[in-house]
Amino acid sequence: MSKEKLVVIGGDAAGMSAASQAKRRRPELAIVVIERSPHTSFSACGIPYYVGRVVDAEEKLIIRTPEKFRELDGIDVRVLHEVEKIDVPGKKVHVRNLKTGRSAWEPYDQLLIATGAVPFCPQLPGADAVDIFGVSTLESGLEIRRRLDKGGIKKAVVVGGGYIGLEMAEALVMNGLEVSLISRPPQVMGTLDDDMGALVSQALRDVGVTLYLEEELTSFKKKAGKVTGIVTDKRTLLTDIVILGLGVRPNTALAAAAGIPLGEKGSIRVNERMETGIAGIWAAGDCAESFHLVSRKPFYVALGTVANRQGRVAGINLGGGYATFPGVVGTAVTKICTMEVARTGLQEKELRKLGIEWVSAVIKSRTKAGYYPDAGEITVKVLAERGSGRLLGGQIVGMEGSAKRIDTLATALHAGFTVEEMINLDLGYAPPFSPVWDPVVIAAREAAKKL
């Protein structure tokens, strides 16, 4: 009798975490990972820093090669292979070898779908022009840097004011380019409330990025197949390169075609153990649904941290153990040169949609004791439920030492603390690290006054 076999579709964070966990717990399990690209386990979040030349060599972004997975873990990783179809009743997947073009059926006992996400690409006139780049695969990052190295690029347009858009704008500034950024909302960083987003918009202007806010991309201009400009509802901008940072959507066409139930934003619906509800089929990472612990509703998020956690949980369960992924609180951090940005929980527009009433406080403080040298400014916003005082979310914009303070708010959200309870949190204080009252606690205290 042949060994039980796990097939994993997708060899990045979720897929490889799961494969490693499962193999460690059940060494007798045969594991085949099918990966479309030439790479496994790379840091997508590192791409902007590679393009911005903060990280010098592309190898550094690769956490582990397919060869290492084969050697160290005994996992059969097949890169440049693509799954074209899942046959659910037959328990097999149709796999094409992208080098030879040949394809064959691969049977499975358990199947993990970890197909990740794909960048939104607007279907606009001229979108097929050369030198328009999305940022998702390691390949796309390498291509952008190769294109910059080739020369002839002076002006860049970034479309989208989210994390990727902002980080890429900074990376292009660091390449000496003249950078414009187009964004539909009134401020960049739509996951912050506008008052906090305005601080980030200003930080971008301060590093030399020209912002065109509340503008919508309508088409691309091209010449001899190459992009030469973009057109919005208000203007035309000439450019040598366009970077699309319009967010991602779950890559679930394969799962949908196989009849696997989808949920929030088209992501694969899973339970806390990462099971899809179809016997023997699991999902994890950017293609899978999550759960928001503050709104208590299904939620879609594409982040490496979540992908790793979901992959770990799927792997433990596939390896015969028991683990659950309870959900997320919506934490994210980023950096625009010296300005750090962080958010967690729900923002005002989400609260409005959910019908939750809230109070909020915005405070300015310092990252260190006021008299300590280089004490940088930090702005903290805290949102709490009206009446109950339950912490609902927090946003931070400030200098070095600001962003990771979001972890205190995130942990408090997991705990379900009220802002009143947060006042007495016993946080670390010494003059080089904080004022006596930590800025996040000052914000909680001010919010508590308004309940």
Next chain:
Amino acid sequence: MSKEKLVVIGGDAAGMSAASQAKRRRPELAIVVIERSPHTSFSACGIPYYVGRVVDAEEKLIIRTPEKFRELDGIDVRVLHEVEKIDVPGKKVHVRNLKTGRSAWEPYDQLLIATGAVPFCPQLPGADAVDIFGVSTLESGLEIRRRLDKGGIKKAVVVGGGYIGLEMAEALVMNGLEVSLISRPPQVMGTLDDDMGALVSQALRDVGVTLYLEEELTSFKKKAGKVTGIVTDKRTLLTDIVILGLGVRPNTALAAAAGIPLGEKGSIRVNERMETGIAGIWAAGDCAESFHLVSRKPFYVALGTVANRQGRVAGINLGGGYATFPGVVGTAVTKICTMEVARTGLQEKELRKLGIEWVSAVIKSRTKAGYYPDAGEITVKVLAERGSGRLLGGQIVGMEGSAKRIDTLATALHAGFTVEEMINLDLGYAPPFSPVWDPVVIAAREAAKKL
């Protein structure tokens, strides 16, 4: 009928926080603050940085002067006045004016004792010599720096390896002195377990401090009234100046003489509202008892953060409101040049004493993504209750960006999380701030494996 009167003994963090809170809530309340020193509300924690010339001017350590309290809050602050006796049945305190030497009775309706702590001064031969300094009042900090400025100081001995000892040792190194540090335990920083403390001992040696561990001070050598050396059970060291960092004890002689019940380490016993149990008498700050939320036992701690919180709670209650101080989890952070140190919860020797069984994990990771420039080393130790997995404590030693990660562990302790629950905490991740798995979560994950 005259206004109701609150008398506060002690005009530092706890006393002035309470006075301001009470006045804000009940403007009609008459408030008299009696303070022995010439100063109110200074940052004791800032003294080492003033001595080390990181902070240039002494005025910066004064958060608010007596004049400001009088002008802005209408609080009658009497500096250079000392309470000599509390007459509990008569509801009055005997106050001496230290400038004129005259004294008089001051009646009160409510009394808040915020007399702080005093440094341990060993009653050893030669302890009365000149140039032996404790570090507690702002005056003592100013004196040390004046003494250094006067010149003729080349060698220094610091006695004690706690926060003050370590910070003062660094400050003296920054003054170009040859510094030795004597400590009785096997490693400095006795609030860390020895394996973690050893990293701090090494950091001190790396900045040029000579350590004499497991040695006990037995006497001071002096010549013409001035200190010239110290003697331990193992050697004699010549020195020009001695700094005592042997910890503090609650300053409660006055309260004890009045029959107010004392608790842990002689601190004033209080309930969660900061009442002493004697009608109309309250206590807050370094003279008052606290409660340890992890050991669930009374606990004594002398820290500015706790003093501010207790003072706030006392002030709200004195002002007619309702607030409670539930207790602490034992968090503290410090820094030895570039090395950051943090701890929270219970350490092994406390667990042993309490009869709590535990598992622990020590992990090494990086403060940023491994491929990101200047990703510094960070070592995290996590302790969890055997069986239940309840988080019991954490210790961190590492480069920039390490110490404030303790806040996540501290918040998790407040929440009563298990290490298993900590694995799925949704913490902030981006390459400039953290590896995908935050180091504190890696440590929790490793501890969970040993349960």
